[in-house]
Amino acid sequence: MSSIEFRSVDVRLGRSTVVSSFSAVVPSGSWLGLIGPNGAGKSSLLRAAAGVVAHRGQVLVDGAPLDLRHRSRRAALVAYVPQEPTLPDDMTGAEYVMLGRSPHIGYFSMPGRGDRAMVDDVIDRLGLGAFARRRLGALSGGERQRLVIARALATEAPILLLDEPTSALDIGHQQQALELVARLRDDHGLTVVSAMHDLTLAGMYSDRLVLLHEGAMVAEGPVAEVLSADTLAEFYGVRVTVHHEADGTVVVVPRRDRL
Amino acid sequence: MTGPSHPSSASGHPRLWVIASIVVLAAVAAAGAMIGPAGPDWWRVPLAMLERIPLLGADGLGISSGVTEREWSIVWDIRMPRVVLAGIVGAMLSLGGASYQGVFRNPLVDPYLLGAAAGGGLGATLVITTFGRSGLDWPVDPVPLVAFVFALGTVAVTYAVGASFGGLRTSGTLVLAGVAMVSLMTAIQTFVLQRNSDVVREVYNWILGRLSTATWSDVLLVLPYVSVSAIVLGMHRRHLDVLRVGDDEAIALGVPVARVRLVVVVAATLGTAAVVAVSGLIGFVGLVVPHMVRLMAGSSYRVVIPLAVTIGASFLILADIPGRTLSSPAEVPIGVVTAFIGAPFFIVLLRTRQVSR
Numbered sequence: 001m002s003s004i005e006f007r008s009v010d011v012r013l014g015r016s017t018v019v020s021s022f023s024a025v026v027p028s029g030s031w032l033g034l035i036g037p038n039g040a041g042k043s044s045l046l047r048a049a050a051g052v053v054a055h056r057g058q059v060l061v062d063g064a065p066l067d068l069r070h071r072s073r074r075a076a077l078v079a080y081v082p083q084e085p086t087l088p089d090d091m092t093g094a095e096y097v098m099l100g101r102s103p104h105i106g107y108f109s110m111p112g113r114g115d116r117a118m119v120d121d122v123i124d125r126l127g128l129g130a131f132a133r134r135r136l137g138a139l140s141g142g143e144r145q146r147l148v149i150a151r152a153l154a155t156e157a158p159i160l161l162l163d164e165p166t167s168a169l170d171i172g173h174q175q176q177a178l179e180l181v182a183r184l185r186d187d188h189g190l191t192v193v194s195a196m197h198d199l200t201l202a203g204m205y206s207d208r209l210v211l212l213h214e215g216a217m218v219a220e221g222p223v224a225e226v227l228s229a230d231t232l233a234e235f236y237g238v239r240v241t242v243h244h245e246a247d248g249t250v251v252v253v254p255r256r257d258r259l
Numbered sequence: 260m261t262g263p264s265h266p267s268s269a270s271g272h273p274r275l276w277v278i279a280s281i282v283v284l285a286a287v288a289a290a291g292a293m294i295g296p297a298g299p300d301w302w303r304v305p306l307a308m309l310e311r312i313p314l315l316g317a318d319g320l321g322i323s324s325g326v327t328e329r330e331w332s333i334v335w336d337i338r339m340p341r342v343v344l345a346g347i348v349g350a351m352l353s354l355g356g357a358s359y360q361g362v363f364r365n366p367l368v369d370p371y372l373l374g375a376a377a378g379g380g381l382g383a384t385l386v387i388t389t390f391g392r393s394g395l396d397w398p399v400d401p402v403p404l405v406a407f408v409f410a411l412g413t414v415a416v417t418y419a420v421g422a423s424f425g426g427l428r429t430s431g432t433l434v435l436a437g438v439a440m441v442s443l444m445t446a447i448q449t450f451v452l453q454r455n456s457d458v459v460r461e462v463y464n465w466i467l468g469r470l471s472t473a474t475w476s477d478v479l480l481v482l483p484y485v486s487v488s489a490i491v492l493g494m495h496r497r498h499l500d501v502l503r504v505g506d507d508e509a510i511a512l513g514v515p516v517a518r519v520r521l522v523v524v525v526a527a528t529l530g531t532a533a534v535v536a537v538s539g540l541i542g543f544v545g546l547v548v549p550h551m552v553r554l555m556a557g558s559s560y561r562v563v564i565p566l567a568v569t570i571g572a573s574f575l576i577l578a579d580i581p582g583r584t585l586s587s588p589a590e591v592p593i594g595v596v597t598a599f600i601g602a603p604f605f606i607v608l609l610r611t612r613q614v615s616r
Contacts (some may be wrong), residue, residue, distance in 0.1 A: 088504065091559070099504060102497075102511060102513055
């Protein structure tokens, strides 16, 4: 159980600022959804938190700045799933999940019995036993996505950063993958920060939403507040209808203007 | 949780592969010592070896091979250094190739990528054209030393050029810098050769690779570099596996990518430069042996690295046997043999693996 906090985080790529003074607190065990048009800075923010790109400002886990941590300690606190993870075709499922143990293995050490037990456990818990010995190149998109989540889980990191976790999946597998994350969050008390394109899905799974536009936070709050037709029209430049279902689900439907 | 474990390798038990490959290496090395023009009957060679172990020979158990001192000298002073050097060179080239392929995430890379061979070749060419090969009366043969220095220097320049364009975080610029440096070194070499056409044959012999003049001093010359290189690369085999998912994800998994890349490149280059210096350019081994290993035992570097050593060594010892017996006393260049044996074998392996998959 850990919280993550962004304190005026700036990310610059080359000469352009892609995230500017972003601040947010994500309490332990909660799910923050990052939404916003393409190029809004969602991915850059996650990459900064994962230590992949340089940033200014601070990212804190449980109040302590991540930058001051050793790289393997940082990797053991924050698991990062990129938008398009690389899954080498000739690697097996078990080998791939084992990569998630890297933060816990010493520089000159090899995976030990404990690491193998952990990997077996994660594979069993996610029902991936059938893929443990198969090559990644032979797996479907949904199977690959579950292995990617398994790898993140094998790091035992309390914070999960997901960049568009469902962009490559069909509607059934989208929901399956997000349900898996939601279940793991409940079981392990994970804190989740995810960037998502699909506003309805983002609203269904997140506790709170942040709307980014050109690197700046322009709206933040509970799902129903952020997903308003006016806000979306202003920052996405589209006309949408927002339905509020009886169970509290917010559905965003694009509208087509006919003259 | 004590359920059935999921072995981490696609093709069963990595340890069995390593043990099997060591057995093969021992058998191939023994064959290398037993086969060759002149020398004793092949079956007497193992007896002659046993005879020389204390307590087994005339003083103890009384094993007697009937091998004369002159015949023994052919085995010990001519065949054995050649077998051992072939083993070291083959091991280092395939180890270097596997490491380069891992660190650059590119299956078509060989250990000569960053200019070790081109630089070494230029160094050797300069020495041979300046002093001539045979008329030299130095206490130490300068060809391997200069080749070694040039090989390391070329890779250092490649690395500096690549790094100055931000090449440490991404491997692409480094590969391009390598391509440029190789072309430059080869161009200079061609220019020098063209103006000294009388030694073209000497240089050509060097370039084609040779183990025929191997002595124990060659073995001692390369052994320290190759040992250091092999130990360092062996210690980084887990990191090479993490690098397979790309730099960004490896960084997010806590791996110091730029440092690992630097250390692996330096170690692989040191060993490669040393073996290039004593054996010339032996193609094919560094590129293809790592792939043979992957096709047989799976692609995890935790298996590929040790197997590249044992199978690379076996491969080159084996390839050297027809080279010295086929058209005896003339020698077929080892680089020609490696391609001749390796290419068809590789094609067959590729085919059978694809059918069985």
